[in-house]
Amino acid sequence: MSQTSAEPIRLPIRKDTDLTAVRQHVRALAQRVGFGLVQQTKLVTAASELARNTLLHGGGGMAQISLVHGERGQGLSVSFVDSGPGIPDVGLALSDGYSTAGGLGMGLSGSRRLVHDFDLKSDPEGGTEVTITCWNDSLRRGFR
């Protein structure tokens, strides 16, 4: 299990300029944790996809960015929470190319491939929460 360290950063997702703020904060923290350039880019891109889903499909919500410690060392977690309509069939939503909004349908399935841990909880009654985590594997291998 992972444990949170330091104060998480909470950001609103209400309009499309909020997506910029989410990307910038995730990038800055990923650099601080010491992620390599490719890993930073994967996490920022996944966060951008999920933040846009929160805005477009969830009707807005918030993002929370936390530094975490676990068996895999230091990591960075980002959660996206909304109280929108929820996802009736999570398995279907997670398949490549599935979109109810005329999109490419690559956001959920693609961002799952970009991160180490991906956790999606959705209530058919309403509300969706997606949490993604990347671990700093280079630190675990002893590059200090």
Add this chain to the structure above:
Amino acid sequence: MPGASSIPVLDFGGLLLVSIQGELPDDAAVSLQEDITDAVVRTGSRGVIIDISSLDMVDSFLARVLAEIAASSRLLAARTVLVGMRPAVAITLVELGLSLPGMDTARTITDAAADFGVTIADTVQEERNTT
């Protein structure tokens, strides 16, 4: 001249050059498509070079905007070439499942311009080679 997107679309005599700088908000990305298609028609350009070397991430939204710019320009008889994608962005896009099929790419603006038969004398490069 900057249009609605505030990103300049430069006309080099029948070849358009667009250099996307920094963070691109969603609405600016959408107006950029209009700015470019307007400029293609106004200038009668045959080619559009889009430099994305300053972009540190391309998500599915931006990938779709780029693909739509290329598709709409093609209908107006102009070819779009994407230049300067960062390696980390390329790796991430492929893993995301978006390999931008149908988009032409080039390593540098000079290479892309050469594709359209336009020579850009790269003086900085020449100076470097002589020292």
